[in-house]
Amino acid sequence: MAVESDRVHAILAVLAEPTRFRIVETLAIRPHTIGEVAAVLGALQPQTTKHLQALEAAGVVRIHRLGRRKLAYLNRAALDEVAAWLGGLSVATPDDVALERYADAVAATEARISDDPAGHATTLRFLRTIPAPPARIWEAWTDPRLLARWWAPRHFEVEHSRLDAIPGGHVELRLREADGARYASAGTVSAAEPGRRLEFTLAPLGADGEPLFDAVHELTLSGRTRCRMELTIRVAGADAAAAPMIAGLEPGWTQLLDALADVVARRP
Structure with a gap:
């Protein structure tokens, strides 16, 4: 239980940054290339890459390499884990x-x-x-x-x-x-x-x-x-x-x- 809680805390900490939260909202629609994510954000690709790396390290995002393209997509299982953990907090005692x-x-x-x-x-x-x-x-x-x-x-x-x-x-x-x-x-x-x-x-x-x-x-x-x-x-x-x-x-x-x-x- 403590391990699960630590993992959820790490995910929530990453999502607390507004740009990263926007990236997650963007990837929730469909997978995007890093360039597409940068375009949505109106940001430079190196900055976008750093945010994606932070999300990947927390297990929220995965990067799939297709030849010269890098495709970012959500790890839905990690978000399900966060949802279940938060759902547990919502149950009245x-x-x-x-x-x-x-x-x-x-x-x-x-x-x-x-x-x-x-x-x-x-x-x-x-x-x-x-x-x-x-x-x-x-x-x-x-x-x-x-x-x-x-x-x-x-x-x-x-x-x-x-x-x-x-x-x-x-x-x-x-x-x-x-x-x-x-x-x-x-x-x-x-x-x-x-x-x-x-x-x-x-x-x-x-x-x-x-x-x-x-x-x-x-x-x-x-x-x-x-x-x-x-x-x-x-x-x-x-x-x-x-x-x-x-x-x-x-x-x-x-x-x-x-x-x-x-x-x-x-x-x-």
Whole structure:
């Protein structure tokens, strides 16, 4: 793959020169003699020869000698290789799709907040059925070692996590991005019934250390060998500046709960 990429880069570098690109366009119609190419360019033949030699060295053009004539033609296979490589870059990744959806969600959230000057309120609900007893799901929410394995969206790392599953307990989360940027959230546990129900606040903190909005999270667990896990998040008191964070709750928690299910499935 690296060899192919290097070859494509070399071809693109040659094609970046305007005169050589024009030569390729000319040869795409049909093969030309060097003299014909020079005539199309309005250039001297020695200059044209140098450009053709550069294209030939990169594998884009081939020179066929027919007696005293030199005929230049395209190596279409090399251009097919470039086209295939560029085509691969054009295929959207899951991250691209998620980013597009996130941008749409931010715009929609900003519009709703602007229509609600008293403070935007929204409710999100997530439901998962996980093939494990509720006690194991509860452990994933409350054991710091397990919590750190799933409580971060893609491309983030958990620097610190804490959820004290007792009324009045602390909820703390600090994430780090690849560029070193850090994001802190905090809250408090208001209710805890081990293996059954957990209610807590959790919201991102501003530069002053204060929550940027109110967000109440209610987790309920039911079932025996298969756990029905439901998470409800109620957000209130947000302004337009918080729109990107509120819009990120749905895709963010979707990733988190998928990761939680994976952690539980892998745990002996």
